[in-house]
Amino acid sequence: MFGKSRARTMCAAVMAAGLAFTSACAPSTQQTQATDAKQVSVLPAGVSLSGTPDTPAAKPLAQHASLKVGIPSKLELEAPALLAQTYGEFAKENLDVTFVTDTVPNLLTLLGQNKIDLVYAGAQALVFNALRHGVPIRWVSGVASSSPDSGVYMSTKYGTSASDFNPALLKGKNIGVNPGGLAAPSEYGLYDLITKGDLSPSDVRMTPFSDIAAMAQALNNGSLDGATLGAPFTASLKPGVAFQAQAGYPASMQIAGYFATTELLGAHRDAGVAFFRALERTVNTYLSGDYHQNTEVMTKMAQQLGTTVETLRVAASVPFDFNVPAQSVDSLQKMYQSVPGTLQVGNPVKPGELIDLSLVIDAAQGK
Incomplete structure (x- = not known):
């Protein structure tokens, strides 16, 4: 993890409306300069985040690195990261990944306190509140298209x-x-x-x-x-x-994924790209199509999730998708605005202020 080099903190207070971030959490000058570095908020035409088995190829980091990744619980939606660990895909990138389990509000607070590097979460209102108060949080990856039966x-x-x-x-x-x-x-x-x-x-x-x-x-x-x-x-x-x-939601939007701050997108983006190379390779190799019919994959997944293959096969295979369509930001904010006290007062967050797909794009392109 890269906590020693980080300068910013995320202040958190639990309020009746949920986790709120105070304006005292404004980023430093160094953070402001790093913000939006190489930002890509919309997937460019012709760019695909999926591929064939064993792609994108591993590109081991020149120097060994480690990341701490927050997850609220072990779900099939987190299978790309959990199976990347199981199949040694992180090791191929010269990368160690440690998973930290906690509630989403606590994980996002840990993210801002420099104690973890990435958080898997739903795009909750507190994400928008944090960005509005100067925390350089970014939505760097989606997770899946809406499941057909949800x-x-x-x-x-x-x-x-x-x-x-x-x-x-x-x-x-x-x-x-x-x-x-x-x-x-x-x-x-x-x-x-x-x-x-x-x-x-x-x-x-x-x-x-x-x-x-x-x-x-x-x-x-x-x-x-x-x-x-x-x-x-x-x-x-x-x-x-x-x-x-x-x-559950239309194909034109996303409701969850991985969140990071501009620290991982800036000075330490090589480790972030390596993480998503491993995830994309895991999906392309083990989790594409109707992978629920692959007994070996399902056995390993059941072991990771603490359940049985039979239980997992009750549902359809998850359509994993790392994209975050821009509409996601506007649509979710409109919903949150319908619930008094959920979003803090301020101008609506624009898609380009929150979404940054540069890590998953670089990973898919083998960079």
Whole structure:
């Protein structure tokens, strides 16, 4: 890790609306000069972040380096990094990677305190609040396109398919949501459906569940009118009880990925590029197509995630995608603005201020 050379800190205070960063965290002159170095906020036409097996080729660092990577929990979405460790892809880059597990707010605080180098997280409101207060945080990679079976599921009392469901019917309905509701990026599908029905969030009754299995059961027994669900919980829905009314999020946006600060994008970008070369090579070699049918890969993944191959195969293979479309920034902010107290007062963050794809592009191009 490169904490000794860093000059900035991230100040954090836990408030009722979530983690807020104070203006005392403004970057130093050195940080300002490093900000946006080689920044690429939109994937250039003709550039692909995917490739064939064993590509991009390893390009070992001239000097051994180490990175600490924060993850909130071990999920299949983090399989590229976890399996890169298992298959020795980091070692091929002359890079050591250590994983640190904690909550997303704590991990982002550690990122600013120079204690970790990258964080895997959803693009929560606190990311936008941090940037607005001068913390040089960047969204450097996506993770996946929306899973085909994730999204908003409605009781068949209100329709049978997305094509015949009228979103205006959400008014007054009781919808199960993940903790945080529309303050969490995972609820974008519900927000999108609400806006399609010309409704406001206050028109819909949202019941948060920390136990997602219980939320699926509540939809099964009729105590909920709908719920935001994804794999493997969608597999427990009884046939004929519910239908998918809205996907989790459209292909034109992303809701999660890896976050870093301009330190990794600047003086130590070689280590950042090496990290993403290993991740992209892992996806291209082991996690492309319907990799759930590859018993060897799934066995290693199950070991990493502390589960079974059978449990993982209940869901479809994840469509990994490292891109972060610019629309993601505007769309998520609009959702957060609909929840009072979620975004701190200030001008909206522009896509070019937050997204920086230069590490994943350089990695894909073998640089």
